[in-house]
Amino acid sequence: MTFSNDHVRRELREGQQAHEATLAPFDAALDQAFDPASTTDLATKAELVGAPSRRQLLKLGGLTIASTALLAACVEPPSTDQVAITGTLIPVPTTDVPPDPGSAEVDATLVLTAISIERLAIAAYQAALDNNWLEAPLLVQVAEYFRDQHEDHAGALSSQARRMGQNPDEVEANPYLMTEVLDPAVQAIEAGGGASVVQTATLTLAKELEVAAAQTYTKAGGILTTPALRQTIMSIGGIEARHCTVLAVVLGEQPVPFGLEPTVLAAPPDSYIAPNGPVSESSPTTEADAEAETETE
Amino acid sequence: MAFRALRRTSAEIDEQHLAESGRSASRRRFLTRAAAGGAVAVGASALPLSSLVPGASAQTEEGTEPTAGTTPGTLPTAPEVTGDPPLVEGSDLTLVVFLQSIELTAVDAYETMVATGKMAPAVAETARQFSLHHTEHAEALAELAGGASVTDPNPGLTAELTPLIESGTNQDDMATLAYNLEERITATYAAALGALESWQAAAVASKILPVDSQHAVVWSQVLEPDPTEWATEITTWIPNFQSATDAIDIIQYPAS
Numbered sequence: 001m002t003f004s005n006d007h008v009r010r011e012l013r014e015g016q017q018a019h020e021a022t023l024a025p026f027d028a029a030l031d032q033a034f035d036p037a038s039t040t041d042l043a044t045k046a047e048l049v050g051a052p053s054r055r056q057l058l059k060l061g062g063l064t065i066a067s068t069a070l071l072a073a074c075v076e077p078p079s080t081d082q083v084a085i086t087g088t089l090i091p092v093p094t095t096d097v098p099p100d101p102g103s104a105e106v107d108a109t110l111v112l113t114a115i116s117i118e119r120l121a122i123a124a125y126q127a128a129l130d131n132n133w134l135e136a137p138l139l140v141q142v143a144e145y146f147r148d149q150h151e152d153h154a155g156a157l158s159s160q161a162r163r164m165g166q167n168p169d170e171v172e173a174n175p176y177l178m179t180e181v182l183d184p185a186v187q188a189i190e191a192g193g194g195a196s197v198v199q200t201a202t203l204t205l206a207k208e209l210e211v212a213a214a215q216t217y218t219k220a221g222g223i224l225t226t227p228a229l230r231q232t233i234m235s236i237g238g239i240e241a242r243h244c245t246v247l248a249v250v251l252g253e254q255p256v257p258f259g260l261e262p263t264v265l266a267a268p269p270d271s272y273i274a275p276n277g278p279v280s281e282s283s284p285t286t287e288a289d290a291e292a293e294t295e296t297e
Numbered sequence: 298m299a300f301r302a303l304r305r306t307s308a309e310i311d312e313q314h315l316a317e318s319g320r321s322a323s324r325r326r327f328l329t330r331a332a333a334g335g336a337v338a339v340g341a342s343a344l345p346l347s348s349l350v351p352g353a354s355a356q357t358e359e360g361t362e363p364t365a366g367t368t369p370g371t372l373p374t375a376p377e378v379t380g381d382p383p384l385v386e387g388s389d390l391t392l393v394v395f396l397q398s399i400e401l402t403a404v405d406a407y408e409t410m411v412a413t414g415k416m417a418p419a420v421a422e423t424a425r426q427f428s429l430h431h432t433e434h435a436e437a438l439a440e441l442a443g444g445a446s447v448t449d450p451n452p453g454l455t456a457e458l459t460p461l462i463e464s465g466t467n468q469d470d471m472a473t474l475a476y477n478l479e480e481r482i483t484a485t486y487a488a489a490l491g492a493l494e495s496w497q498a499a500a501v502a503s504k505i506l507p508v509d510s511q512h513a514v515v516w517s518q519v520l521e522p523d524p525t526e527w528a529t530e531i532t533t534w535i536p537n538f539q540s541a542t543d544a545i546d547i548i549q550y551p552a553s
Contacts, residue, residue: 241507
C-alpha cells in the first residue's frame with residue numbers, strides 16, 4: 001500500500017486538530033489547577049501533568065496482547081507490530097477518599113447526572129451511525145450495541161430517579177459535556193480528512209465519553225449514601241469500563257491502563273444536574289423500599 | 298447478525314437486572330465449550346453477599362442453632378485485629394478481608410499460570426500485568442482492614458484453582474480460568490457493593506470492580522481472537538448490567 005505524502009500530512013494535521021479539540025477540557029482543568037489562587041495540592045498537580053512516581057514507571061510495562069487485538073482488523077493496521085503505548089498518564093493509585101459528602105440531594109444529583117451522561121452517549125453513538133462516521137460494518141454493529149446498552153442504562157437510572165421523587169423526563173443529554181466535549185469533537189469529525197481519520201476520531205470520542213461515564217460512576221460509588229444505590233450505579237459503571245476496553249483495543253491503546261479506576265476524568269461538578277423534584281432525607285432506593293414506605297404511610 | 302436482535306428488552310432488563318439468568322446460562326454454555334474438564338468449577342453456585350449479612354439469616358433451618366461462619370446466611374467469624382485499627386468494622390471488615398484474600402488468590406493464580414509456560418509471551422505479560430493490578434487491589438483493601446488484613450490467599454479458592462491451572466494443557470485453558478476468575482471476582486464486588494455499609498469500603502470496591510471487569514474483556518479476546526466470532530457472543534462478554542449472580546460465596550470460601 002502506498003500513501004501520498006500530502007495525504008498523510010493532511011490526515012496528521014486534521015488528526016491533531018481533533019486531538020487538540022478533545023484536549024480542550026483537559027487544558028481548562030490544567031489552567032484551573034495551576035492558577036495561583038487554586039488550592040490544588042502538589043500531588044494532584046503532578047498527577048495532572050503526568051509526572052509518574054517511581055512505582056508507576058515500573059508499571060508502565062504495557063499490555064502486549066497484540067495477537068488478540070479485538071476488531072483491530074476493522075481499522076487501519078498500525079505501522080509496526082508493537083502495541084501502542086499511548087502516553088496515557090497513570091494517576092497515583094490511592095485509596096484516599098474525601099470525607100463522605102453524601103446526602104439525599106447529592107444522591108438525586110448523581111442519578112440525574114448519570115442519566116444525562118447516558119443520553120449524551122446515546123446522542124454521540126446515534127450521530128456516528130446517522131452520519132456514517134464508522135466505515136467498518138462490525139464497528140457499526142458494536143456502536144449500535146453500545147448505544148442500545150446506554151439506552152438500557154438510562155432506563156434503569158430513570159426508574160431509580162422516579163423512585164427518588166425526580167423527573168427523569170426533564171433530563172437532557174448533559175449540556176456541559178455536550179458543549180465542552182461532544183460539540184468540538186463533532187466539529188473536528190465533520191471537517192473530514194478521510195474515512196479512516198473520521199472513524200478514528202469517532203472512536204476516540206466514544207472512548208472519551210465512556211471513560212467519563214465509567215469514572216463518574218466510580219466516583220459516585222464512593223459518595224452515594226446507600227448500598228443499593230452504589231450497587232446500582234456500579235452495575236452500570238462496570239459495563240462502561242468494558243466499553244472503554246473494547247474501544248481502547250480498537251484504537252491500539254492499552255486495554256486496562258489502571259490498576260484502580262481513577263476519577264480524575266469524571267464529569268466535573270459544573271456538569272451536575274440538580275434535583276428537579278422534592279428531595280427527602282430518606283429517598284427510597286428500591287421498589288421494595290418504596291412499597292415499604294407507602295405501607296408505612 | 299444484528300446485535301439488536303440479541304438484546305433483551307428494557308423491561309426484561311429491569312426485571313432481571315440482578316438475576317441475569319440468561320447471561321449466566323450463555324456463559325456456562327461458552328465455558329462448557331471452551332474449558333478443559335473441570336476448569337469452570339471455580340467455586341460452586343454462589344449466594345449474593347447481600348444475603349449474607351447479619352439479619353439476613355432466615356435461611357437457617359428450623360430447630361437448628363445458627364453458628365456464625367457455618368450457617369448459610371451468616372458471615373464468617375469477624376477477623377482478628379492485631380496492630381493498626383481498621384478503617385471499617387463489623388460485617389464490612391469481614392467482607393473487606395474476604396475480598397482481600399480473593400485478590401491475593403488472583404495474584405497467585407496468575408503467577409501459577411505464567412509458571413506453567415503454556416502462555417505465549419504476550420499473553421503471559423498480560424497475566425503479569427493483571428497480577429500487579431490485583432496486588433494493588435489487595436493493598437488498597439489492606440489499608441481498610443488495617444491490623445485485620447490477611448497476607449495469605451483465600452485457602453479454599455486457591456486449593457481449587459491451583460490444580461486446575463497446573464493440569465491445564467494449553468493457553469486456552471489458562472485463558473478460560475483467568476476469564477472465569479475475573480468474571481467471578483467482578484460479580485463478587487457487585488455483590489459486596491450491595492452489602493458494604495461504609496462509604497470508604499464502597500469507594501475502594503468501586504475503583505476495583507471496573508478494572509476486574511476490563512480484565513474479563515481482555516481474556517474474552519484471548520479466548521476468541523477473531524473479531525467477528527467474538528462479536529457473536531458480545532452479550533456474554535458485555536452484558537447490559539454487571540450482575541452479582543456469580544459472586545464467590547463468602548461462606549464457602551472464608552478468608553482463612
